[in-house]
């Protein structure tokens with residue numbers, strides 16, 4: 653596994669997403685042991701960079717993460733959670749963080765993110781709350797998600813702590829046309845690189861559109877050439893960008909193994925160039 657730096661902390665470049673583990677917006681307890689096993693296996697395979705959020709499964713994804721991490725040394729893990737956009741007033745952020753930490757059963761986040769912008773709450777107010785959490789050592793790092801450049805600039809200006817990361821949609825199928833952000837590759841990623849902000853790419857496999865990658869003739873030819881699956885080619889491409897890490901989600905042990913072994917090879921520059929010409933969105 654290749655590690656990258658997020659504000660000086662060493663983090664696996666390929667981690668684990670938890671969206672739809674334990675429900676969508678409300679809890680689903682029916683597959684708890686499966687999800688706990690998946691998260692634990694991900695950690696054992698070197699993907700102990702776990703991404704969750706208070707909204708996932710109505711909090712249950714955090715509870716599952718909490719159950720999964722109990723058996724590991726906390727220092728070896730990098731746990732991210734996010735405050736939902738309806739909780740961005742200062743007092744709401746503080747209460748949301750407290751609830752998330754309690755569900756996770758840990759005393760601190762490694763990274764706490766503003767999940768989505770909310771134009772009705774000044775970003776300065778939310779950043780003040782995030783700074784307070786950092787002051788109190790309830791989070792090691794703070795960051796944002798789904799922020800485009802103008803708002804990111806405001807957040808940087810308002811914060812006494814570095815904005816360590818911006819989590820945005822990014823992958824071969826969404827280079828500059830994400831659902832919530834435009835110009836990831838042309839504008840947001842270069843701006844973040846200049847400002848020492850890591851990018852954490854969500855939906856690196858395109859989720860339900862993964863078939864478009866898996867059936868693409870050029871990806872299939874690379875799969876044969878490197879002896880890697882289409883998912884491994886796609887993840888490798890994502891993290892071949894300097895300041896980009898990623899957090900694919902899977903419910904399959906086989907896919908988990910794939911994802912864990914997606915950084916132990918290097919796509920040639922020519923192959924990356926052809927991929928870039930093949931997937932232009």
Ligand SMILES: NC(=O)c1ccc[n+]([C@@H]2O[C@H](COP(=O)([O-])OP(=O)(O)OC[C@H]3O[C@@H](n4cnc5c(N)ncnc54)[C@H](OP(=O)(O)O)[C@@H]3O)[C@@H](O)[C@H]2O)c1
Nearest residue numbers: 669670671854855856857858859883900901902903907910
């Ligand atoms: N900040 C935000 O606003 C935001 C938004 C969305 C997501 N996220 C985060 O990003 C994470 C990842 O995004 P995502 O879950 O939407 O999309 P994703 O990781 O691109 O795609 C997940 C899908 O890919 C499949 N998959 C995973 N590994 C595979 C492999 N090796 N081979 C074949 N298929 C594979 C999974 O199916 P199987 O289960 O069958 O493997 C699953 O259906 C989320 O879980 C969440 O933590 C953040």
